[in-house]
Amino acid sequence: MQKPITESTFQSIVCVLLFLFAVILCTADYMEQKKVETLSMEAVSEEDLKSQTIVALLRNNIEKDLSEYYDKRFIVPLEYFLYEMKLMHLRPIQSGYEMLVGITPVIGPHDAVGYDELTYVVDYAGDLTLKQHKHIKDYELPDRYRDIQK
Numbered sequence: 001m002q003k004p005i006t007e008s009t010f011q012s013i014v015c016v017l018l019f020l021f022a023v024i025l026c027t028a029d030y031m032e033q034k035k036v037e038t039l040s041m042e043a044v045s046e047e048d049l050k051s052q053t054i055v056a057l058l059r060n061n062i063e064k065d066l067s068e069y070y071d072k073r074f075i076v077p078l079e080y081f082l083y084e085m086k087l088m089h090l091r092p093i094q095s096g097y098e099m100l101v102g103i104t105p106v107i108g109p110h111d112a113v114g115y116d117e118l119t120y121v122v123d124y125a126g127d128l129t130l131k132q133h134k135h136i137k138d139y140e141l142p143d144r145y146r147d148i149q150k
Contacts, residue, residue, distance in 0.1 A: 001113050001132070004117060009055075010073070010082045016053075018127065029073045035039065039121065049051060051086075051087040051090075052082070052087075054099065054113075055082060055085045055086065055087050055101060056082055056085050058099070058120065058128075059082060059085070059114070060100060060118070061128060061130070062080060062101060062103060062118060063080045063083065065130050066078070066080060066103060066105055066116060066118070066133075069116070069135065070105060070112070070114075072150065073149060073150055074107070074113075074148055074150060075148050075149075075150060076079040076107070076148050078105040078106065078113055079105065079106050079107065079110075080103060080105055080106075081106065082104060084103060084105070084112075085101055085103045086101065086102045086103075087099060087100065087101055088100040088101060088102050088117065093121065094119055095121065095123050095124070096121060096122050096123040096124050097121070097122050098119060098120070098121050098131070099119070099121075099122070100117055100118070100119050101116070101117065101118050101119075101120070101122055102115065102116070102117050102118050103117070104116075107141070107145060107146065107148075108144075111139075111141060111142060111145070112135070112139045113139060113141065114135060114137055114139055115136045115137040116131075116134065116135050116136060117132075117134045117136055118130060118132070118133050118134075119131040119132040119133075119134075
């Protein structure tokens with residue numbers, strides 16, 4: 001036979017559930033603030049596919065160029081995933097094309113470290129040059145990563 005739930009027990013259960021709900025809401029809001037819209041594995045338009053192909057072709061250059069910046073700040077290498085990169089714009093210029101790519105490097109289980117924008121120029125011969133690197137934003141890292149920062 002089950003004991004009846006007292007009003008005090010019921011109030012305690014409701015309080016715990018409300019607390020858990022508040023924690024979930026706060027965590028979801030925090031994670032949404034860290035999100036930067038980047039590459040989508042569900043690209044549907046031809047334009048999206050073209051943009052993602054360009055970013056994929058630039059990936060090795062992006063990793064090399066960002067490593068030069070982040071290797072001065074961390075003692076371990078960061079990760080640069082395609083789904084954390086986005087072609088922001090592509091425009092013709094006199095000598096070829098200029099491309100702006102937004103990137104969110106990560107560490108560990110996909111903890112965002114920062115947000116950067118790289119501007120590349122590709123000339124008509126196919127030579128790629130990094131024109132500009134802008135470090136836009138730093139993200140606060142969990143305490144477990146404090147010892148790997150320089």
